[in-house]
Amino acid sequence: MTNLETRPTEVICHAEQAHGIEVIGPRDVPLGGPRAMNVRRTLPSRERSLIGAWCFLDHYGPDDVSVTGGMKVAPHPHTGLQTVSWLFTGEIEHRDSAGNHAMVRPGEVNLMTGGRGISHSEISTDATPVLHGAQLWVALPDADRDTAPGFQHYAPEAVTGQGWSACVFLGSLLGSTSPVATFTPLLGAEVSLDAGTTLAVPVDPTFEHGILIDTGAVTVDGVPVGKDVLAYLPPGAATRTIVATEPTRLLLLGGPPFGESIVMWWNFVGRTHEEIVAYRDAWQTQITGHTGTVVADSQDFADGRFGRVLGDHLPPIPAPPLPNNVRLRSRG
Numbered sequence: 514m515t516n517l518e519t520r521p522t523e524v525i526c527h528a529e530q531a532h533g534i535e536v537i538g539p540r541d542v543p544l545g546g547p548r549a550m551n552v553r554r555t556l557p558s559r560e561r562s563l564i565g566a567w568c569f570l571d572h573y574g575p576d577d578v579s580v581t582g583g584m585k586v587a588p589h590p591h592t593g594l595q596t597v598s599w600l601f602t603g604e605i606e607h608r609d610s611a612g613n614h615a616m617v618r619p620g621e622v623n624l625m626t627g628g629r630g631i632s633h634s635e636i637s638t639d640a641t642p643v644l645h646g647a648q649l650w651v652a653l654p655d656a657d658r659d660t661a662p663g664f665q666h667y668a669p670e671a672v673t674g675q676g677w678s679a680c681v682f683l684g685s686l687l688g689s690t691s692p693v694a695t696f697t698p699l700l701g702a703e704v705s706l707d708a709g710t711t712l713a714v715p716v717d718p719t720f721e722h723g724i725l726i727d728t729g730a731v732t733v734d735g736v737p738v739g740k741d742v743l744a745y746l747p748p749g750a751a752t753r754t755i756v757a758t759e760p761t762r763l764l765l766l767g768g769p770p771f772g773e774s775i776v777m778w779w780n781f782v783g784r785t786h787e788e789i790v791a792y793r794d795a796w797q798t799q800i801t802g803h804t805g806t807v808v809a810d811s812q813d814f815a816d817g818r819f820g821r822v823l824g825d826h827l828p829p830i831p832a833p834p835l836p837n838n839v840r841l842r843s844r845g
Contacts, residue, residue: 534736535560535745539572550574550581550644555725555743557777562844564723564745565768566697568594568652568777572725572741574645575602583637583644587827588811590796590819591627593658593775593782597701598623598635599682600646601727601762609633610820613664619646621668622682622701624693627782628653630795630818631662634811634825647725647764649701652775652782657696662820667693676710676757679703686765687714700767706731706757714753714765722746722753722767729761774845779832786841793832795819800829807831 537560539553556570557563576583584605598605598617605617609625610632617623617635625633637644653660669680672689681689683701691701700720706712706729716722724733724744731738734754738744746753748770755763776783781792799817800807808814811822811829835841 533747534733536736536738537561537743537745539741539743542571544584544586550576550584552648553741556723557844561745562775562777563652563771564721564766565699566651566654566695566771567649567699567723567766567768568775568782569648569650570723570725570743570766571648572727573647574643576644578603578637578641578644583641584635585637585827586635587830588632588634588822588825589780589830590630590632590792590832591625591780592630592792593653594627595651595653595695596625596627596633597649597651597683598625598646599649599701599703599764600644603641603644603646604638605641605644606636606638607633608822608825609662609664610822611662611664612823614824615664615666617646620680620703621666622691622693624665624667624683624695626653626660626663628658628660628662630792630820632819632822632829634822634827647727649766650782651695651697651699652771652773652777653696654771655773655784658782660696665693667691674712676707677712678705684767686716697771698768700765702765703762704755704765705762706755706760708757708759708761710757712755712757714755715751716753716767718751719748719769720767721748721770722765724755725764725766727762727764729757729759729763731758731761731763732756771845774843776841776843778835778841784843789841790835792818793835796832800831
């Protein structure tokens with residue numbers, strides 16, 4: 514999914530701290546147009562750009578597709594990252610310029626590697642009355658960020674215990690391990706808890722973690738965390754205790770501190786202002802050619818770094834203007 518903000522450098526999430534845990538509130542971002550879906554963005558925030566290699570977290574829905582029109586994200590580019598799509602409700606059709614055509618369904622992860630450059634589209638299907646899920650990005654380390662684009666799909670089996678269940682789509686947790694390959698160690702899991710359940714989660718103490726509450730509310734090591742909020746947990750603990758104060762579904766993310774600074778603007782992750790400018794110019798050249806006007810059909814734009822999304826005829830999404838007289842700054 515693309516970042517369709519008109520000012521994609523703006524970051525205004527608010528965080529509060531307790532016992533070393535940061536509680537980050539979301540900000541609303543429209544995905545374009547008067548009937549647009551709104552997403553709740555918690556990463557990046559003013560206080561925190563990364564949790565491990567996780568660099569972007571949009572949470573959306575439940576969204577009444579009859580009102581908003583659902584998700585209709587035309588071909589757009591990415592560099593230097595992997596996208597992770599996870600749905601709770603609905604169905605989305607994915608196409609990309611590496612030749613992949615797949616469906617995103619609840620409980621099944623789609624991971625796309627942008628690497629040196631890819632373009633893709635995501636369209637909710639006609640059979641989807643309600644859309645509800647999360648879109649996440651993972652920054653690629655410097656040694657791997659120019660890797661070839663690619664795609665992986667995995668449907669994890671749930672692991673269960675008294676009052677809880679978990680689907681582990683990246684990394685290892687609670688006895689379940691995902692086969693999906695990433696370029697840094699990562700954890701990604703959906704965890705559901707009955708009201709009153711206490712779950713002591715063994716975690717890697719070298720990881721920092723994030724807990725996003727989709728529905729319900731919990732305490733994490735005694736700190737209250739409510740719906741739509743992201744809790745940041747620093748490294749050091751081998752166990753995190755989650756107590757569900759009501760029926761709850763959450764995403765648990767993690768990874769070792771990334772250790773690199775990145776420049777992230779619109780749909781690009783790079784290392785310098787000049788790289789981002791070059792990525793933007795390359796995309797605009799592909800979709801406008803010599804006319805200066807964005808093509809009406811994505812099959813008509815030129816060959817180049819980002820390829821062409823086979824089978825998608827929507828007009829591609831142009832990049833927003835870069836901020837005037839401002840250098841993009843690195844974060845990390």
